[in-house]
Amino acid sequence: MQTPETNSGLIDPFGRRITYVRVSVTDRCDFRCLYCMSEDMAFLPKSEILSLEELDRVCSAFIDFGVTKLRLTGGEPLVRRNVMSLVRSLARHLGGGKLRELTLTTNASQLAKYADELFALGVRRVNVSLDTLDAGKFTAITRWGKLDQVLEGIAAAKRAGLAVKINAVALKGVNDDEFDRMIRWCGEQGFDLTLIEVMPMGEVGAGARLDQYLPLSTVRAQLSHDWTLEDTDYRSGGPARYATIRETGQRLGFITPLTHNFCESCNRVRLTCTGTLYMCLGQEDAADLRSPVRASDSDEPLRAAIREAISRKPKGHDFVIDRRHAEPAIPRHMNVTGG
Numbered sequence: 001m002q003t004p005e006t007n008s009g010l011i012d013p014f015g016r017r018i019t020y021v022r023v024s025v026t027d028r029c030d031f032r033c034l035y036c037m038s039e040d041m042a043f044l045p046k047s048e049i050l051s052l053e054e055l056d057r058v059c060s061a062f063i064d065f066g067v068t069k070l071r072l073t074g075g076e077p078l079v080r081r082n083v084m085s086l087v088r089s090l091a092r093h094l095g096g097g098k099l100r101e102l103t104l105t106t107n108a109s110q111l112a113k114y115a116d117e118l119f120a121l122g123v124r125r126v127n128v129s130l131d132t133l134d135a136g137k138f139t140a141i142t143r144w145g146k147l148d149q150v151l152e153g154i155a156a157a158k159r160a161g162l163a164v165k166i167n168a169v170a171l172k173g174v175n176d177d178e179f180d181r182m183i184r185w186c187g188e189q190g191f192d193l194t195l196i197e198v199m200p201m202g203e204v205g206a207g208a209r210l211d212q213y214l215p216l217s218t219v220r221a222q223l224s225h226d227w228t229l230e231d232t233d234y235r236s237g238g239p240a241r242y243a244t245i246r247e248t249g250q251r252l253g254f255i256t257p258l259t260h261n262f263c264e265s266c267n268r269v270r271l272t273c274t275g276t277l278y279m280c281l282g283q284e285d286a287a288d289l290r291s292p293v294r295a296s297d298s299d300e301p302l303r304a305a306i307r308e309a310i311s312r313k314p315k316g317h318d319f320v321i322d323r324r325h326a327e328p329a330i331p332r333h334m335n336v337t338g339g
């Protein structure tokens with residue numbers, strides 16, 4: 001049953017309507033990307049992790065509050081045991097007009113196994129993180145990943161009918177000589193491509209951030225020597241600003257948390273696998289939704305906690321990477337909040 005408040009939705013103190021929840025279903029991953037995790041990460045004990053049923057309850061409460069888009073992420077969402085049962089249960093909200101989109105961000109290592117079922121359940125798009133098309137470099141960046149397996153996963157997604165968007169983190173001295181190749185490959189495959197500035201989250205090794213950081217304003221200026229980038233108003237519901245590449249017909253997105261702050265249009269919050277709700281990726285303030293879920297079979301305490309959390313959503317983040325800010329702005333690693 002909807003309460004009167006749920007009908008008016010979730011509106012934060014700055015008048016922004018919250019319609020998008022990103023859900024990190026596990027902190028575990030089968031890769032160890034250099035900029036994301038350290039090699040010897042300690043993972044959370046099972047007792048702290050929401051069960052799939054508890055995740056479903058929290059997500060359903062958000063949907064009841066007017067959230068129309070859910071994205072499962074991680075860690076790697078497809079390595080969580082039985083994750084498809086969560087997708088199956090969340091998919092019941094699709095089609096009824098409440099949830100408009102259920103999607104995933106994945107490294108594609110397990111996508112060959114799950115692509116057909118995802119499509120059958122109503123998933124229509126996936127974001128795949130892929131920073132390079134060079135097999136050696138891929139293993140160097142991910143520490144443990146195999147490019148062939150990921151390309152197979154991507155091909156399976158395409159065959160299954162899923163629209164694929166490739167997300168690549170722009171890394172100075174690592175993949176900055178490859179953007180042309182990736183644009184061409186995405187053009188051939190019919191994929192959009194989004195470039196992301198590396199964000200100062202989690203300790204990943206001394207000096208690493210400063211070495212990795214590549215402002216996308218510079219990348220865009222260089223790319224426009226060889227490609228005709230036509231600005232568009234297209235928005236995918238996220239922070240990316242898109243241009244259409246005239247030569248390939250595909251879109252090129254730029255996510256620029258450092259060079260261009262996009263908080264004024266923020267419509268999202270992030271739930272971790274422990275039931276912690278972060279109202280901003282770039283701030284530490286958070287709300288505990290696990291306690292109200294576990295304290296009562298009624299959803300009312302959970303709904304009250306969600307409303308209270310949204311009333312604290314901050315205006316924005318302030319990431320800076322320069323010589324005076326070499327430490328992480330945010331101590332938690334991206335696998336916790338899901339990127």
Ligand code: SAM
Pocket residue numbers: 029033035036073074075076077105106107127128129130167169196197198199200201334335338339
């Ligand atoms: N395992 C899934 C995947 O690979 O897409 C989902 C989780 S992963 C943490 C989500 C995204 O965050 C990936 O595209 C990854 O490249 C990105 N990411 C991780 N750490 C980052 C950082 N410090 N700055 C920018 N992007 C980061």
